[in-house]
Amino acid sequence: MTLNSFGQIGLFIAVLLALVKPLGWYIARVYEGQAFWPDKVLGPLERLIYRCCGVRQHDEMAWKTYAAAMLVFNAAGLVVLYALQRLQGFLPLNPEGLGIVSADLAFNTAASFTTNTNWQAYGGESTLSYLTQMLGLTVQNFVSAATGMAILIALIRGLARRSATTIGNFWTDLVRGTLYVLLPLSLFWALLLVPQGVVQTFHSYRTATLLQPIGYAKPVTDVTGQPVLDDRGRPRTEPATATEQLLAVGPAASQIAIKQLGTNGGGFFNVNSAHPFENATPWSNFIEVLGILLIPAALCYTFGAMVGDTRQGWSVLAAMTILLICFVPFGLWAEQSGNPSFVALEIDQQPREGQAGGNMEGKETRFGIANSVLWSAVTTAASNGSVNSMHDSYAPLGGLVPLFLMQLGEVVFGGVGSGLYGMIVFAIVAVFVAGLMVGRTPEYLGKKIEPYEMKMVSLLILIMPLVVLGLTAIAVVTESGTSSILNPGAHGFSEILYAYTSQGNNNGSAFAGLNVNTPFYSLTGGIAMLISRFWLAIPTLALAGSLARKKFVPAGPGTLPTHTPLFVALLVGVILLVGGLTFLPALALGPIVEHFLM
Amino acid sequence: MxxxxxxxxxxxxxxxxxxxxxxxxxxxxxxxxxxxxxxxGSLIVHNGHVIGSKLIGQFFDRPEYFWGRPSATAPFPYNAAASGGSNLGPTNPVLVEVAKARVTALKAADPGNQTPIPVDLVTASGSGLDPHISPAAAEYQVKRVSRARRLDESAVRTLVTQHTEERQFGFLGERRVNVLELNLALEGADSGARLPGSHDEWAATSNDRPSR
The missing domain is CATH 1.20.5 (Single alpha-helices involved in coiled-coils or other helix-helix interfaces)
Structure with missing residues (x-):
């Protein structure tokens, strides 16, 4: 825990918070639909899109229509992405001749990208063609993020409107979010990344002659490409020498920009942003990690601006920032302490000027400990899930940080849109708890919180743990679940818990030792992702519809103000309490017991 | 609907x-x-041949080269067409075995070096393609490389310093040494003609050639 580590992390928080107001103000203008300067450039294109689709821009929708439009659009996206993977062998832009993706893996990947999870059961450079990456993954990166923002904006309208029956138009929200927010930002971000060395080319993979040839054991395969086994059932190998290195390249920067900004997280390459072509330098790392939290943080300001009281946005942002800041130093300490079993081997793990030290397994030299830990916390606080180091190799308590941040329900910044609507749900729980204490009907932003709202809120909070813990329980007692484990003991349990926590919260980061490219994990994971995205989106929209219909209640002497430090503390407490009560028993079986065994 | x-x-x-x-x-x-x-891809081209990328490491285990981070890619290390980390957990006995084997290999190549081994030299990188090692890990290898190449330690150390990247903007990331570029510079400084194409031309174009 060096001074420089804290300096780098402090700089990140400062830059992030400085960008909240300008971007949040801009996004509010975009969704309020009033005329402003970008209309001059993008307005004609926007209106052309509406005309082609037969959408009347100013037609408002009731919550059920809004939800139907959202579901139909996402279902179509799911089908197209599945079909693209199944047909990529016959389609162009496939210079490496990559074959058809298996049915279960294609389903998992399609579910993963339409739900903004971006769980990676596939290995990018070895499974998916350039065409699939562009027309499939990149497109869903945009529209799943735009969908998340649209749902959030609908909920905000529900809070802001009085005695209204409608909550906006899904199609205009989708188009405006993509056209005015995500596309320009991604273009800018991609062009910041390329000069650092992030690749962007349609050239086929490059061949480089190695300076020193490598002797290695090459697995023997039969004519069908299946590995040949020896008498003892192990794959047979023959000695071979590699004299060349095949450098995987591709149109990566454009996808990486939106993968970060849209809290998607699905990498162009297998190891995601640990790959030097995906994240080349400390500065590209800073840009990428900033991209993760940028829009979720700015949306807090948008929220405040749209409900007519920016203090409401700042208080929610304060709760998010406090939770994040609590976890980062804890992770930093765990990782910087290094691995106790290396001490006997006379390995130098001390941080000093010449080296980062600490637990460097699965981490890149250019990022060291500080930038790896910061990323691991940020990517799981937001539902991004991209990685720049391998979380599976983290110290037990270092790996607990990303795991628990996801288990808080992806509300500490969370996904683009989805994080804040999750946070607003927790804010409603917080005012409800406060209301119970003083025996008064709770209200939030002038809206009475009644039994219907609390039912929706309870659904929202209960579905996720049910999915996560239920599927984890099934996986640990079945052979198809446990046979995928890489690391023995408590750590193996953590791998499974992490996998379902990640998919059940639409995060997508992984303890990557677990082999999830199996029919069991592809199917159960795919279902978990679909449930937690859409079964949460629908109650959220129902909540929006019901709040919009309500009259405005002016604040009285018994009203709990929701912009004060007291409320921020209450909100943080409620989130930690709900997450802790739900998941501490499971955590005790995984990372905590492993820590005491280490 | x-x-x-x-x-x-x-x-x-x-x-x-x-x-x-x-x-x-x-x-x-x-x-x-x-x-x-x-x-x-920030390619390094020499005489029309692509001989690597500035951003992607290569595997070295001969004593006359600086060694990079251990790599967990399959089927051979530093396979840039299939990136991957080891994903070994901190309490996995295999992790300690792998580290022990690496320590043994480093000590066998450099008997008599009693300094503790910097941790990045025994732990696999996240990508399996990490082009860098820490300055401490380079310093650990200076004696071995200069002995194997019959070069002055100070000459090798100068090359290491030249290929040490500082923190970006003096602040971001970690200090690091690019292993492939350092080894290419060593080839330029040495008389062994291991590079594809004509060696003299390489030596003539290399700015990093120290006086012998």
Missing amino acids: REQIRPALTMLVILTVLTGLVYPLAVTGLAQMFFPDQAN
């Missing part, structure tokens, strides 16, 4: 064209125009 099907399908097609074709093509066009080197 039925009246939403037409807008859903047309919208998907239009947004696919916009975000899946126009956007990546625009980025590619601009990237190739303004930053062609970086956009194509």
Whole structure:
């Protein structure tokens, strides 16, 4: 825990918070639909899109229509992405001749990208063609993020409107979010990344002659490409020498920009942003990690601006920032302490000027400990899930940080849109708890919180743990679940818990030792992702519809103000309490017991 | 729900064209125009041959080269077509075995070196392609490399310093040494003709050649 580590992390928080107001103000203008300067450039294109689709821009929708439009659009996206993977062998832009993706893996990947999870059961450079990456993954990166923002904006309208029956138009929200927010930002971000060395080319993979040839054991395969086994059932190998290195390249920067900004997280390459072509330098790392939290943080300001009281946005942002800041130093300490079993081997793990030290397994030299830990916390606080180091190799308590941040329900910044609507749900729980204490009907932003709202809120909070813990329980007692484990003991349990926590919260980061490219994990994971995205989106929209219909209640002497430090503390407490009560028993079986065994 | 099907399908097609074709093509066009080197993989080209990338490490285990981070890619280390980390957990006995084997290999190549081994030399990188090691890990190897090459320790150390990248803007990331570039510079400084193409030309174009 060096001074420089804290300096780098402090700089990140400062830059992030400085960008909240300008971007949040801009996004509010975009969704309020009033005329402003970008209309001059993008307005004609926007209106052309509406005309082609037969959408009347100013037609408002009731919550059920809004939800139907959202579901139909996402279902179509799911089908197209599945079909693209199944047909990529016959389609162009496939210079490496990559074959058809298996049915279960294609389903998992399609579910993963339409739900903004971006769980990676596939290995990018070895499974998916350039065409699939562009027309499939990149497109869903945009529209799943735009969908998340649209749902959030609908909920905000529900809070802001009085005695209204409608909550906006899904199609205009989708188009405006993509056209005015995500596309320009991604273009800018991609062009910041390329000069650092992030690749962007349609050239086929490059061949480089190695300076020193490598002797290695090459697995023997039969004519069908299946590995040949020896008498003892192990794959047979023959000695071979590699004299060349095949450098995987591709149109990566454009996808990486939106993968970060849209809290998607699905990498162009297998190891995601640990790959030097995906994240080349400390500065590209800073840009990428900033991209993760940028829009979720700015949306807090948008929220405040749209409900007519920016203090409401700042208080929610304060709760998010406090939770994040609590976890980062804890992770930093765990990782910087290094691995106790290396001490006997006379390995130098001390941080000093010449080296980062600490637990460097699965981490890149250019990022060291500080930038790896910061990323691991940020990517799981937001539902991004991209990685720049391998979380599976983290110290037990270092790996607990990303795991628990996801288990808080992806509300500490969370996904683009989805994080804040999750946070607003927790804010409603917080005012409800406060209301119970003083025996008064709770209200939030002038809206009475009644039994219907609390039912929706309870659904929202209960579905996720049910999915996560239920599927984890099934996986640990079945052979198809446990046979995928890489690391023995408590750590193996953590791998499974992490996998379902990640998919059940639409995060997508992984303890990557677990082999999830199996029919069991592809199917159960795919279902978990679909449930937690859409079964949460629908109650959220129902909540929006019901709040919009309500009259405005002016604040009285018994009203709990929701912009004060007291409320921020209450909100943080409620989130930690709900997450802790739900998941501490499971955590005790995984990372905590492993820590005491280490 | 039925009246939403037409807008859903047309919208998907239009947004696919916009975000899946126009956007990546625009980025590619601009990237190739303004930053062609970086956009194509920061390749190191010598006499028309691609001999590596500044950003992707290569495997070294001969004593006369600096060694990089251990790599967990399959089927051979530093396979840039299939990136991957070891994913070994901190309490996995295999992790300690792998580290022990690496310590043994380092000590066998450099008997008599009693200094503790910097941790990045025994732990696999996240990508399996890490082009860098820490300055401490380079310093640990200076004696071995200079002995194997019959070069002055100070000459080798000068080369290491020349290939040490500082924290970006003096602040971001960690200090690091690019292993492939350092080894290429060593080849330039040495008389062994291991590079493809004519060696003399390489030596003549290398700025990093120290006086012997």
